[in-house]
Amino acid sequence: MSTSERGGSRGTVAMLVDNPVVRDSRVQKAAQFLADGDWDVTLFGYAPEDEPDEFALGRARVVRVPSGQMPDVLRLRRAVAHVRNPLSYGSRDKAAFKETRMRAKVVDGAVRRGRPLEGGDLDGKDLYDRLADRAPFWTAARYRWTVKRARQTRRRSRSTGVKWNGRLEKAAVNAMRRLGVREYWRHSYSMPLAHEEAMLQEVLRLRPDVIHCQDFAPLRVAVRAKEILALAGHRAAVVYDAHEFVAGVSGHGPAWNAGLVDYERSYIAGADRIVTVSEGVADELAESYRLSRRPDIVLNVPLRFDPDSFTADGWVSPGGNTDVRADCGLGPDTPLLLYMGGATEPRGLNTLIDALDLLPEAHAALVCATGGRNRFLPVLMDRAERLGVADRVHLKPYVPFDKLVGYIRSADVGVHPLRRGPVNHEVALPTKLFEYAQARVPVAVSDCRTMAAFVSEHGNGEVFPADDAQGLAAAVSEVLADPEAYRRVYEDGGLAETYSWEAQAGIYHEIFTDLMDGRVPGTAPEQQAASL
Structure with missing residues (x-):
C-alpha cells in the first residue's frame, strides 16, 4: 500500500541523482519543495565515502549509498591490447610480484655461484640483468621470461587507459551503429549499470508512487524499478528531469556522446512525463525523440529573495563574511x-x-x-x-x-x-x-x-x-x-x-498529482525514435 493510500501524504516519491546531493541546488530545492507540499520524499544519492549515510533535508529524507563499481567498457581496446601483448600477466600487481620474486632468486643464484663482479657492475638499472648472467642457467632463463611478461603487462595496462575519443572506441561505436546493435551504450558508457547496482534495491524497498529521475544517469534505474514494481502489482510513474540536452554534451568526444544518446534513447520511452530546464532543451528533446508530448519546463531558478528580510542564519564564508x-x-x-x-x-x-x-x-x-x-x-x-x-x-x-x-x-x-x-x-x-x-x-x-x-x-x-x-x-x-x-x-x-x-516548482506538484490520478498521458516517443 502506498503512502497516499494510507493517508497523510499526497504520495511517496523516490528522487534519484548520481552525485552526493549537497552541491546540487536543483535537486535539493526540488526535494524540499515537494516535501513541504506534503509529498513523502526520499532522495537517493551517492555517499562520499564507502559507507552509507542518511540525513534530513528540511522535511525530505536523504539516503546516500556507496557508488557501485563501473564495469569495464573498453572491450575492443582491451582485446587489441591482449593481442599485442600475448604474454602479459592478468594484472600489474601480479606482474610486480612475479618480477620481484625472480629478482630475489637471481640474487640468491648469483651469490651461490660466486662469480666475481666488477665494481662498476653495481651501478645502473641493469644490475639484475648482470646478476642473471652469473646465476644458474634455469634461474636466469626464468628471470628473463618473467621480465618480458612484466614489460608486456605494463605496456598493455598503459594502452588500455580511458580514451573516450580514441580511434578504437570510435570504430567500435560506428560499427555497432551500422549493424543496428541494440543498447550499444553498454560498450562506451556503462555507468548506469553501476547506478543500478547501488540504488535499485533501495528504490524497490521504498515502493514509491513516483520515481523522480534527476538528470540522465539514473534513468535506467528509474525505468527498471517501475517495471519491477509493476510485476509485484504496484503502480509507479517515472518523471524524467532532463538537466541538459545529452546530444549536446561536450568534452568526451563522439564515441562517448554516441553512447549517451543511445542510452537516453533506450530508456526515455519508459518515462511517463519529462521535465527540462529551458525551452531550447525541450525543443531539442521533442524533435530528436519525436515525443508525443513536449517536455514541461521547470527553470532552475533560485528561491525568492527579499533583500529587506535576508539573514544568513549564522552562516559565514571561510573569510568570515556573508557578502x-x-x-x-x-x-x-x-x-x-x-x-x-x-x-x-x-x-x-x-x-x-x-x-x-x-x-x-x-x-x-x-x-x-x-x-x-x-x-x-x-x-x-x-x-x-x-x-x-x-x-x-x-x-x-x-x-x-x-x-x-x-x-x-x-x-x-x-x-x-x-x-x-x-x-x-x-x-x-x-x-x-x-x-x-x-x-x-x-x-x-x-x-x-x-x-x-x-x-x-x-x-x-x-x-x-x-x-x-x-x-x-x-x-x-x-x-x-x-x-x-x-x-x-x-x-x-x-x-x-x-x-x-x-513560481516554477508548482509545476512539479501538478505533474505528480496528475500522474497519481492517472489523468495525463505519458511522453513516450513514437515507435521509431529519430536518429541523432
Whole structure:
C-alpha cells in the first residue's frame, strides 16, 4: 500500500541523482519543495565515502549509498591490447610480484655461484640483468621470461587507459551503429549499470508512487524499478528531469556522446512525463525523440529573495563574511564583476581575465570556482599573472544555494562569458542568470543564442560576442555607466518574482498529482525514435 493510500501524504516519491546531493541546488530545492507540499520524499544519492549515510533535508529524507563499481567498457581496446601483448600477466600487481620474486632468486643464484663482479657492475638499472648472467642457467632463463611478461603487462595496462575519443572506441561505436546493435551504450558508457547496482534495491524497498529521475544517469534505474514494481502489482510513474540536452554534451568526444544518446534513447520511452530546464532543451528533446508530448519546463531558478528580510542564519564564508564584496576586501566604489560556477575553459573565463586588463579599476570574484582537482584554474591564474591582473581576481569557494543570492547582491555586474559552439551552450538558460536576477545584479553575457535572447528581451544587461575581451569590457562599461537602469528591470518587469523557484516548482506538484490520478498521458516517443 502506498503512502497516499494510507493517508497523510499526497504520495511517496523516490528522487534519484548520481552525485552526493549537497552541491546540487536543483535537486535539493526540488526535494524540499515537494516535501513541504506534503509529498513523502526520499532522495537517493551517492555517499562520499564507502559507507552509507542518511540525513534530513528540511522535511525530505536523504539516503546516500556507496557508488557501485563501473564495469569495464573498453572491450575492443582491451582485446587489441591482449593481442599485442600475448604474454602479459592478468594484472600489474601480479606482474610486480612475479618480477620481484625472480629478482630475489637471481640474487640468491648469483651469490651461490660466486662469480666475481666488477665494481662498476653495481651501478645502473641493469644490475639484475648482470646478476642473471652469473646465476644458474634455469634461474636466469626464468628471470628473463618473467621480465618480458612484466614489460608486456605494463605496456598493455598503459594502452588500455580511458580514451573516450580514441580511434578504437570510435570504430567500435560506428560499427555497432551500422549493424543496428541494440543498447550499444553498454560498450562506451556503462555507468548506469553501476547506478543500478547501488540504488535499485533501495528504490524497490521504498515502493514509491513516483520515481523522480534527476538528470540522465539514473534513468535506467528509474525505468527498471517501475517495471519491477509493476510485476509485484504496484503502480509507479517515472518523471524524467532532463538537466541538459545529452546530444549536446561536450568534452568526451563522439564515441562517448554516441553512447549517451543511445542510452537516453533506450530508456526515455519508459518515462511517463519529462521535465527540462529551458525551452531550447525541450525543443531539442521533442524533435530528436519525436515525443508525443513536449517536455514541461521547470527553470532552475533560485528561491525568492527579499533583500529587506535576508539573514544568513549564522552562516559565514571561510573569510568570515556573508557578502562577496566584503569577502574580497573591497569598498563600495570599486567595480566588482562576478562569475559563478565551475572554472573550465568552455565557460570562457579566459575572456573575463583578458577583459580585466582593459578595465583597470575593476575586480572580479569567481564564486564556487574552487575545490576538487581543477586543472584549468591554475592555467587561468597563470594567465592573470602574465597580464598583471591576478591581484584583482578573487577566488571564492562554494556557497550554499540558500545563502548564495544574499552573498552576491553587492556585486556590480554578473558575467557569463560562455563560449559558443556546443548545442547545450546555445540552448542553455544557466541558473546563474536567475541568481543574478534574484540578487538584482545587472549582467553582461556572451551571445549564446538562448541566453542572449533572454537578456535582450528583458533589458537586464548587455550582450557581447563570445571570446571577445574588448566586447566584454565594453558591455561591462555600459552597465556600469547606469547600473540602476538595469536593476529597475528586475522589479518593474517582474523578473525577480516570475523567475523564482516558488513560481516554477508548482509545476512539479501538478505533474505528480496528475500522474497519481492517472489523468495525463505519458511522453513516450513514437515507435521509431529519430536518429541523432
